[in-house]
Every structure is written in structure tokens, then in C-alpha cells.
Amino acid sequence: MKQEKPILSDTSLPIPDQHFSKNPLKTSGEFVLISTPIGNLSDFSLRAKQTLQEADILLCEDTRVTAKLLSAYGISIRMESVHEHNESQRTEQIISWLQQGKIIALVSDAGTPLLSDPGYRLTKAIIEADIPITAIPGANAALTALTLSGLPPHPYMFVGFPPPKSKARQNGFSVLKAAERAGLNATLIWHEAPHRLVDMLADLALIFGEDRQAAVARELTKKFEEVQRNTLQELIEHFTNTPPRGEITVLLGPPPVQDEITEDDLDQQLQTALQTMSVKDAAALVATAIHLPKKIVYQRALELSKNQ
Structure with missing residues (x-):
């Protein structure tokens, strides 16, 4: 049986160029944002796999999570951990590697990088350094949920995670409600933790009204995938009686069309x-x-x- 190469462990210590450069003659590096599966490993693209096989370094949130994906596809690459707590400190070193000609990829734990995940500050700095950058598209929980929700697909607004505290959450929702009064007419999308879902839905109902159409998608692409479509009040009752599990995406439909204005x-x-x-x-x-x-x-x- 052919033995797979071991996945190299995460380290913050720089390695000399001759030890990890796969193309020592390359004079300009490239930064690649790679989307990863949100639950189903089969959603990893052939282009993404090929790029990782050719890259010098892989930046990831949690090396333990990414190691499972690499192992499933037999990919061996040096991993470096880049998360919200060390992103700023690591940016200078990463840009230096790119300027030396390295191919560096970045992934989040799941889905499309930068969307509710670290990497924006690093990516912005790389763009400002005029280093070539590209992206390999793939799975995205917000867009997958939108296509399954039955709500208007465009325009839409992805808002990320709402604040964990109710008061701050209501303030944020109130700003969006004010924007609707000024003309915003879009499906709104958030991610949320399962233990906060009912409280979030209650705050949405308070600000936008109990009869507002909405949808809650969970465990997308996985075995127990589920999409509940109903009014906010009905969704609150459902998830109060059936506590949710897994990764959650919440969608709020646009305001109903007004009757004729007098x-x-x-x-x-x-x-x-x-x-x-x-x-x-x-x-x-x-x-x-x-x-x-x-x-x-x-x-x-x-x-x-x-x-x-």
C-alpha cells in the first residue's frame, strides 16, 4: 500500500526558501483565496485541489479542521494558522513570502474566505502591495440558503453574524428597518449560532413584525439539511418546540408590497x-x-x- 505523505504541522517559524519553495526560480508570488466545503467534502473543486498541490503555504483558521480536508484529498502542504487574533501580526511576514515568489493560499474553516471569517485585512494589504491575487469559487452557505429559501433572490444583503446581545441586536435591526423605510427592498441574510436562534428571531419579529416572511436553513449540504419557511412568529414557535442544531443561516424576506398610496x-x-x-x-x-x-x-x- 502506498503511504501518504504526512500533513506538516502548523508552525509560526519561517522556513528557509530552499526548504519549502516549490519553484525557486519564480520571482513573483501569488495569493489565492480558496473556497472549501460547508459540510459535504465532495463539494471541493478539482481546481482547488490542484492549486493546493502546487502552492507553497496554506493559511487557515484552524489547522486541525483543514487537516481533515487535506487528508481526504491526499494533499500535503505546509500549513500556517491565521485567525482574528494574529492576522495583523502575520501580515508583514506573509507579504514577504509572496514577494519572494511563493504561492500562498488561504482558506477558512468552511465556505468562502473573508465572509464572516478572518482574512480581509491581510487580503487588503496584499492588494495594496500590488501582489497578484485570485480566488477559486465554491461553496457558500449564505447563497445556498438564499437559493433554497423561496424568498426573492435579488437584491439581497448579507449581514454576517448579528450581535450576541439582544439590545445591540435590536439596534442593528432597527438601522436596517430605517433603511427599509428609506427604500431598501432586499432579502436580508445572517449566520447565527443555534443556541441564539430563537432569541434572534424574537428580536427580528419585534423590529420587523411577526408576520414577516422568513426562512431558517441549517446543516446545508449535510445529511440532515433542513430549510424552514414561514412567518417569523411561526418559526419562533417551531424552533422553541424543536431546538435547532448545526450551522444556521437566517433569511428575512423584503417588506411586503404596500397597498396603493393615498x-x-x-x-x-x-x-x-x-x-x-x-x-x-x-x-x-x-x-x-x-x-x-x-x-x-x-x-x-x-x-x-x-x-x-
């Missing part, structure tokens, strides 16, 4: 806006919020401002 509705919104805004700004805000032509709304705002 003149009284228009006047009320304009009068409220005119209390703190100029005629021009108030008209622009209200026109966007209620989807009426700006010229019509502006003319009415002028009339109301004269009466006031």
Missing part, C-alpha cells in the same frame, strides 16, 4: 419628513420609500411647506 398617506409622510429635512431631501426620501415619481412628490412637498 394622498393622505403621502401628505403624512411628507409632513413628518419636512420637520427635520429640506423640501428637496424630504421629497427624495419619501419618493424612494413609497415608489412614486420624484417630480410629483417634490411638487406636493413644496405645497405643504408653503402651508406650514
Whole structure:
């Protein structure tokens, strides 16, 4: 039986070029962002595998997690741990390796790098250093959940993880609700921990209303994949009675289409806006919020401002 090469352990000590460069004649390095499976190992692409086989160093959040993927595909590569606590400190060394001609890849524990994962500050610094950079697409929990949710697929807004505390969470949701009043009309997407899901749904219901359509996706691409689609109140009741497990993605549908706007509705919104805004700004805000032509709304705002 052919023996596989061992996966090299994580180390923060630099190794001399001749010991780990797979192409010592290369004069310009390359940085590659590689998407990894979010649960099903079969979702790892052939291009991603080939790139890792040719790379010099692999940056990852947790070497133990990434080692399982490498082992499954028989890949041997030097791993370096880069996470939120050491990303800034490691950036200078990593850029130095790239400038020496190294091919360096970065992965997160699962999914597409940088999205709710470390690596943004490093990637931005590499771009500013004018070092070649590319990405290998693959699994993404937010987009997978969006396609399965039954909610409008575009526009959408990925918000990441909400704050863990209820008050901060409600404040963040209130900002998004205010944006909706100003015209935002998108499906909103978050990741959430299972033990906070019911509390998060309760805060969403408080800010956006219990009847708002939503979806909760969990364990995507895995054996027990599940997508629950319902109003926020129904989802709260379901997950209160059936505590969730696994990786969670929460989606909130866009606000329902308003009934036909009456003149009284228009006047009320304009009068409220005119209390703190100029005629021009108030008209622009209200026109966007209620989807009426700006010229019509502006003319009415002028009339109301004269009466006031």
C-alpha cells in the first residue's frame, strides 16, 4: 500500500526558501483565496485541489479542521494558522513570502474566505502591495440558503453574524428597518449560532413584525439539511418546540408590497419628513420609500411647506 505523505504541522517559524519553495526560480508570488466545503467534502473543486498541490503555504483558521480536508484529498502542504487574533501580526511576514515568489493560499474553516471569517485585512494589504491575487469559487452557505429559501433572490444583503446581545441586536435591526423605510427592498441574510436562534428571531419579529416572511436553513449540504419557511412568529414557535442544531443561516424576506398610496398617506409622510429635512431631501426620501415619481412628490412637498 502506498503511504501518504504526512500533513506538516502548523508552525509560526519561517522556513528557509530552499526548504519549502516549490519553484525557486519564480520571482513573483501569488495569493489565492480558496473556497472549501460547508459540510459535504465532495463539494471541493478539482481546481482547488490542484492549486493546493502546487502552492507553497496554506493559511487557515484552524489547522486541525483543514487537516481533515487535506487528508481526504491526499494533499500535503505546509500549513500556517491565521485567525482574528494574529492576522495583523502575520501580515508583514506573509507579504514577504509572496514577494519572494511563493504561492500562498488561504482558506477558512468552511465556505468562502473573508465572509464572516478572518482574512480581509491581510487580503487588503496584499492588494495594496500590488501582489497578484485570485480566488477559486465554491461553496457558500449564505447563497445556498438564499437559493433554497423561496424568498426573492435579488437584491439581497448579507449581514454576517448579528450581535450576541439582544439590545445591540435590536439596534442593528432597527438601522436596517430605517433603511427599509428609506427604500431598501432586499432579502436580508445572517449566520447565527443555534443556541441564539430563537432569541434572534424574537428580536427580528419585534423590529420587523411577526408576520414577516422568513426562512431558517441549517446543516446545508449535510445529511440532515433542513430549510424552514414561514412567518417569523411561526418559526419562533417551531424552533422553541424543536431546538435547532448545526450551522444556521437566517433569511428575512423584503417588506411586503404596500397597498396603493393615498394622498393622505403621502401628505403624512411628507409632513413628518419636512420637520427635520429640506423640501428637496424630504421629497427624495419619501419618493424612494413609497415608489412614486420624484417630480410629483417634490411638487406636493413644496405645497405643504408653503402651508406650514
